[in-house]
Amino acid sequence: MAKHQISLEELDDKINKAKKNNKELSKHKSDPEDKSGGAAAARAGLEFFSGVLAGSMLGYFIDKWLGTAPIFIVICLLLGSAAGMLNIYRFMNDS
């Protein structure tokens, strides 16, 4: 009878370990969009477009503030498109 009785501390240990495993498994759960097919393509297009839009908006406002006509729009547009591509790379690699 004593052999099959597991002590309360061992049970506690097992529960904590199982909880930790559960937490680590659920942390790796990625967002709901499938990484293959139309949803991923839509996400990729959206990420790239958002990067370009964010960059050009920021460049436009910096240009308005500094008065340097198209320089910052061009620079920030290029940086924004690079950032968009980085976003696509990041979320594609997450699967």
Next chain:
Amino acid sequence: MATGHSPLDQFKIKALVPIDFAGLDVSFTNSSLYMVIAVTLVTLFFTLSMRGRALVPGRWQSLAEVTYEFIAGTLRDTVGSEGRRYFPFIFTAFMFVLMANLLGMTPFGFTTTSHIIVTFALAFFIFIMITVVSIYLHGSRFFAHFLPEGTPWWLAPLMILIEVFSYLSRPISLSVRLSANMMAGHVLLKVIAGFVTLFITALGAFNGTLAGILPFAFVVGLTGFEIFIAILQAYIFTVLTCVYLNGAIHMH
């Protein structure tokens, strides 16, 4: 009733109660009205359905509990137990976006979330909140996040700039996704529904009605699909907010 014939007329803002505050136009518009209706419906839904507080829930209480548990579970899965303190905010955002999307699917309903300024206001404040949380929790290590590990020194300045732009593009992608989905869906609905009357005017009463059955059936299916998209886009908005929140709390 509006006499517009363009499928984009449904998105027109009409000032119901014109209010002018020191030169600024802060009228109560149809967009504001539908936001008030959305908030009222969500509040009524949760307070009335939970009034009984039955141990074995009836239909309405069960619906409220399922919605609560759904978002609580999503928050727990993406952020973990530290995310519980953000649950009221996440839940409010989800229910507001969901109800606003669904109200747009009602007959003659106005879709508040189809305007980029509405979704951008939501996404902007979420972005500010997540940045503030990140700075509060991690201090100056938040800025160290913009230089990924292992970048060579000659690439570092460019990499920092690109990382900053990548971070700034998050509210844009969050807002554009929601508003573009809503606007595209509703424009499609109106355009294809317009084909029914177009066929009748082009082909005459009998032939037109016969030919109009096809776009009509398509609109019926598309309406169901749009309701699904409304719910799905609200969910995606919330999940991505939770993912960004997780990045702010944990990944640094």
